[in-house]
Amino acid sequence: MVCYQCGRRLSENDFCTGCGADVSLYKKILSASNRLYNDGLEKATVRDLSGAAAVLRQSLKCNKNNIEARNLLGLVYFEMGEVVAALSEWVISKNIRSQKNIADDYITMIQTNQSRLDTINQTIKKYNQALAYCCQDSKDLAVIQLKKVLSYNPKFIRAHQLLALLYISAEEWDNAKTELHKCSEIDTNNTITLRYLLEANNMSMPEEAVKGSGTKKKASREAIRYQNGNETIIQPGKTRDLKGASALFNIGIGVVIGIAIACSLILPAQIQKVKAETEDKARAVSEQLDAKTATIDEMEQNIDVITAENERLAAEVAEYESAEDNTAAVDNLLMASSVYLQNPEDLEGIANYMDMITLEEIAQSSPAFADLYESMLLAAGKPLGDVCYEAGHTDYRAGDYDKAIPNLLKAFQYDRENGEALLYLANSYRETGETEKAKEAYAQVIELFPGTEKANRADDYLVEINTTGN
Amino acid sequence: MINFEEELKKFHPSLEVEDAEEAIYNQDLTDMTDLLIKMVKKVDTEIESEE
Numbered sequence: 452m453v454c455y456q457c458g459r460r461l462s463e464n465d466f467c468t469g470c471g472a473d474v475s476l477y478k479k480i481l482s483a484s485n486r487l488y489n490d491g492l493e494k495a496t497v498r499d500l501s502g503a504a505a506v507l508r509q510s511l512k513c514n515k516n517n518i519e520a521r522n523l524l525g526l527v528y529f530e531m532g533e534v535v536a537a538l539s540e541w542v543i544s545k546n547i548r549s550q551k552n553i554a555d556d557y558i559t560m561i562q563t564n565q566s567r568l569d570t571i572n573q574t575i576k577k578y579n580q581a582l583a584y585c586c587q588d589s590k591d592l593a594v595i596q597l598k599k600v601l602s603y604n605p606k607f608i609r610a611h612q613l614l615a616l617l618y619i620s621a622e623e624w625d626n627a628k629t630e631l632h633k634c635s636e637i638d639t640n641n642t643i644t645l646r647y648l649l650e651a652n653n654m655s656m657p658e659e660a661v662k663g664s665g666t667k668k669k670a671s672r673e674a675i676r677y678q679n680g681n682e683t684i685i686q687p688g689k690t691r692d693l694k695g696a697s698a699l700f701n702i703g704i705g706v707v708i709g710i711a712i713a714c715s716l717i718l719p720a721q722i723q724k725v726k727a728e729t730e731d732k733a734r735a736v737s738e739q740l741d742a743k744t745a746t747i748d749e750m751e752q753n754i755d756v757i758t759a760e761n762e763r764l765a766a767e768v769a770e771y772e773s774a775e776d777n778t779a780a781v782d783n784l785l786m787a788s789s790v791y792l793q794n795p796e797d798l799e800g801i802a803n804y805m806d807m808i809t810l811e812e813i814a815q816s817s818p819a820f821a822d823l824y825e826s827m828l829l830a831a832g833k834p835l836g837d838v839c840y841e842a843g844h845t846d847y848r849a850g851d852y853d854k855a856i857p858n859l860l861k862a863f864q865y866d867r868e869n870g871e872a873l874l875y876l877a878n879s880y881r882e883t884g885e886t887e888k889a890k891e892a893y894a895q896v897i898e899l900f901p902g903t904e905k906a907n908r909a910d911d912y913l914v915e916i917n918t919t920g921n
Numbered sequence: 922m923i924n925f926e927e928e929l930k931k932f933h934p935s936l937e938v939e940d941a942e943e944a945i946y947n948q949d950l951t952d953m954t955d956l957l958i959k960m961v962k963k964v965d966t967e968i969e970s971e972e
Contacts, residue, residue: 515952535936
């Protein structure tokens with residue numbers, strides 16, 4: 452200590468031995484400055500930088516010439532990332548004591564490295580820009596800028612704090628705590644850091660805030676949380692044991708859910724499978740049906756062919772039968788002819804064979820047969836017709852019309868000139884109710900025997916029949 | 922609960938390297954010893970004037 456008035460070294464007395472000035476108070480002020488410096492040094496040693504800075508500023512307020520305090524303050528500022536403030540203190544320190552001053556080395560260290568100086572300048576500019584962004588409410592840009600600042604100067608506490616504040620504002624508690632923990636590593640007892648950290652802890656874990664923010668580890672029913680550096684470890688706690696009805700209920704719910712899942716996953720596939728099988732069976736049945744239908748169509752075609760063949764064959768058979776019939780008719784005609792040749796008077800014998808030849812056979816016969824038959828009629832037809840007429844007329848008179856018809860028919864067949872036989876035949880048909888045959892016979896009488904009494908009578912009977920029929 | 926706006930007011934722009942010189946010149950380096958000396962001189966002046 453030197454006297455403030457004359458600059459003489461002071462003794463242990465409360466006055467200056469050189470000029471006699473009262474230095475008691477002056478000594479106390481210098482002692483206080485030194486004491487504060489010691490306090491600051493102690494705080495700086497335990498990395499309480501903000502506390503050390505405050506105390507060292509007080510020390511310098513007491514004694515601005517306390518070079519050690521000023522140099523230490525510069526160091527503290529430099530460690531906090533406040534490079535310009537540090538330079539300021541060191542420059543002032545160098546001005547106060549230019550020789551044997553470590554501040555000179557500090558200044559040289561910074562100023563000789565131009566790139567480092569530029570980096571420091573850029574860092575400060577970006578920090579100021581980030582602060583401007585915050586004031587303009589461009590928080591995203593501010594975050595980006597601050598991250599760049601911290602990449603250049605990781606010890607810039609104010610940048611860390613501002614970034615933490617932005618994270619707190621955005622409710623990104625974990626990020627905020629990360630930044631604040633970094634601050635704590637640089638400056639352990641920074642008030643702003645501690646306050647922000649308390650806020651982040653309270654917001655991220657409210658139940659801890661109720662109990663107190665001092666504990667780091669908390670055992671809860673659900674989980675155990677604790678901090679390990681920058682990481683938050685969450686450990687699952689003890690689980691509750693299932694008991695009684697609640698266990699059964701939970702199991703029941705699980706079973707129901709499992710069944711529902713099985714139904715939703717398995718059932719559609721099964722349904723699809725059954726559908727596919729059904730469709731395959733239907734397809735097979737349809738194919739069989741088509742085959743059967745084709746077979747049926749083929750069979751029907753065969754049936755048609757066979758039916759046609761059958762009809763053809765039946766026609767042939769009928770033709771053959773008719774031929775046989777014709778053969779029989781020819782035989783009868785020949786026999787009749789033979790009897791006539793043997794004995795023309797044997798009318799009975801001739802009639803026996805001639806009666807066996809029907810009108811249908813005559814119609815279907817060959818020309819030779821027809822000629823021979825006509826010849827026989829010419830030769831023996833009238834006598835045969837008379838015989839038949841007599842028999843038929845007798846039956847007609849007796850009222851036995853059914854018996855009379857064949858004889859009268861034969862009579863007319865043998866003798867086409869016998870109109871009476873035809874008339875009586877028509878009458879017999881009329882009497883027996885065979886109206887159509889009666890009409891044909893009457894018409895035949897009118898046609899073959901016009902202008903005769905028989906024709907008139909036939910006409911009358913015909914009108915009578917038609918009137919009765921209408 | 923931290924108020925972002927209120928907290929932001931506490932953050933001031935950092936001095937740039939170019940501004941360091943001006944900041945140093947403008948810094949008030951008055952300390953307690955200066956005040957003491959000033960007070961002593963004042964007292965001495967008053968005493969001399971009384972005499």
